[in-house]
Structures are given as C-alpha cells and as structure tokens.
Amino acid sequence: MIAIVKYNAGNIKSVQNAVENLGYECIITDRPEELFVADKVIFPGVGEASTAMRHLRQSHLDEAIIRLRQPVLGICLGLQLLCKESEEGNTSCLGVFNTTVKKFPPKDLVPHMGWNNFSTVNNSEILAGIELNDNMYYVHSYYAENCDNTIASCNYIHNFSSIMQKDNFYATQFHPEKSGKIGMKLLNNFLNLES
C-alpha cells in the first residue's frame, strides 16, 4: 500500500492517478499510524511553505514524517519542506536535507515554469534509465540550494537541487506525475524500491 500524505497542499489527485496507473493501490491520509505501516509514502505539495508547515504541525504530521523508515518521496513543495529552512515566509522546515530554500532572483521569469533537463545526474536507483537530457516539468519560485544530498541538479538562473536523497528520503523539485513517460519512469523506480 502506498500512502499519500494529506494536508492543505494543492492537487494531490494527479499523484494518486499516476500511482494507480502504475498498478499500485494507494490511500490519501493524514493519520500518522497509516503512514507508519505503508510500504512507501509520497509527500506531495504545492502552495506556500509557512502555511503548509503550520498544517503539518497542527496535525503532528511533522514529527511523523521525519520518523518514517520506509522510502519517502517528497514532490515540489514536499522537497522544500524536507529541507532545513525556507525563505518563503521565513519558515523552519523538517530538516531532513541539510540545505536552505531560497527565492529565485528576478533575473529571468519567475516562476520557473515548464520542461527542463538536468545539469548533473548521479548514480541512483531512482534514476535508473533516466538521462541528463531528459526533461521534467517544473513549476516553482523557490529552489533548494545544491548540497551533499543533491543527486541531480537543474539549471535555471542558478544550479539548484532537482533530486535529493538521504537515507530513505527522496525528493524531486519537478512533478514526476506531470512529466509524461519519463516522469512515470522515475515514479515507478521509486515505487519499486525495497521497503
């Protein structure tokens, strides 16, 4: 069973559709006890960081998420909330990844919206079959700075963390569920990880 973390953030329907289309059963839940027993947990998110963190704290999901031991996948704002802190609303976040989330300077159009390739890609199970020139769909105004946990980066105004990993925690700044066949490949790689 795949659990999708339910909180105030955005459209999670498309994540559910993608997981189901890959042949997995999934539940959408805000109950920590259901998250703890799931095979994999997906932590999606679009929206504003401080509001999202407030919702997570109110429902005690903040403590639950960092205690998860099965593979966890943060998506978009989910990636940013797994970092140490965010400039968006000066928010203290979950602190899994040791990096800071910053706002893109207005040197080009903001948000970074559309399809972009990678600038660096490391070896990782989650990246099996995915190459430097593959394009994923991004839409974000804030970015996580590259750090030790960065396993793929993307370039827009700066190089930034496109995919991060630390222990059982994985995260993508792009939306794999909206990135066509190649995004589905990444999502499938994640769902195939050993629990």
Added chain:
Amino acid sequence: MLKKRIIPCLDIDNGRTVKGINFVGIRDAGDPIELAKRYVDEGADELVFLDITATVEERKTLSKLVEKISKEINIPFTVGGGIKSLEDAKLLIRAGADKISVNSAAVSRPLLVKELADELGSQCIVVAIDTKLIDKQWKVVIHGGRTETDLLAINWAQQLAQHGAGEILLTSMNSDGTKNGFALDITKQVSNKVNIPIIASGGAGNPKHFEEVFTNTRASGALAASIFHFNEISIPTLKKYLANQNITVR
C-alpha cells in the same frame, strides 16, 4: 535549458471540442479526451481546456470531464471558462486540474486573482487576456470577445502580475482563427513588461509563426487549436522545425 512550450487548446462546448474563427462560427472538432491523449502521445507540453459556453449546468459536466482527463493524461493541464469564484476554482482543482484560467471575472473584480493566488498558489493561476486592436490601442475585451473595455492589455497584464497571477494567456482577437500569425507587437510589449510567463495565442497557421513568436518576443509558450485538431501541423513536425531553427523545445 528551459524549453519553449507548445500548447494545444481544446475549446469545449457541452463536452465536445469545437473551434471557431474570430470567436464565432463554431464547428465540431471531436472528443476532448481522445484528442488530449493524442496530443500527449505527440509531445504536447501542456494542454488547455476552455469551456466556451460555461453555464451553471455545464459546470458539472465540466468537472466530470476534468476528472476523466486527469486520469488519462500525465502532463499539466489548465481548465478555464466561466470561473467566477474561489469555489469554482477549487471544484476544478479537486477534480484534477493543475491550473485554472480566469478571464472576464478577473476584469470585473481584479482582487479575485489575489484571492485565488493566496489560497491555491500563483503556480496554478493563469489569467487569460483577450485583446483587440481598437483605435490603435490593444484593449482588453471580455465575455468571449463580446464586450470591449477601456483597459489597456499592457496595464492589465502588469496589474495581474502584481496580484499574483502565475502566468498570462494572451489571445489577440484580431489574429484568432486567421492563421496569419501571432500578434507579435502586443505579445512583445506584454512579455517585455511582466516577469511571469506569457503564452501567446491566436493566429498560428504554420511553423514559421511559432518561430517568429519565440524569436521576436519573450513568450514562454505558444498555444493553438484548429491547426492541431485538423492535422494541418503535427506537433512532432512543428517541434522538429523549431529545433532546426535553434529554438529549444522538448
């Protein structure tokens, strides 16, 4: 490098895809879900669905259609037409839309854009501007082109960016359906003035038109309808052409 987006637009009337010229003379162009799937396979970068009649009764039909679409496609899609309130927008987002597009209601009440952006996030708020050259000025027109306003498209676009719009879909009514090319002057003016993505719309008739709009303006994407629906240009052919002209596409 960020790619220029090619966006087919499906105008929806009572559950069917339709297309007119200069906003009138509507003809049937097929089943929206089948068309959507075809475009995803062909490499469309996003899809836009606009409910062009958008009555209260059809609103329910639309949200059911959105649910079906979201199960079938795995690229971003925008839904618009008759959205007047946060509740209307939330209904479509819950049904699976990634972005919603507002038009006339934003002109009537500009704060709607801010309310939508605050609640749903700028990334999913597209504001459509329909513009028409009236006495040498690009004015905003609303109600599917039936009502002219005193607003200048350029000022309206700047105001929208301040209110938190994530993207502007700019349609020239003078060009729409003519196949004579995008309205380069107003697209250039607007895209130079605002720092959010602009989607150019209206008038695409051949691959050269897409090249022109990407070369001469800062548009992030270009939208077209009938040339794709009636197979006059295929998306793969168009993208190959653009890549050969050194325009970065997916």
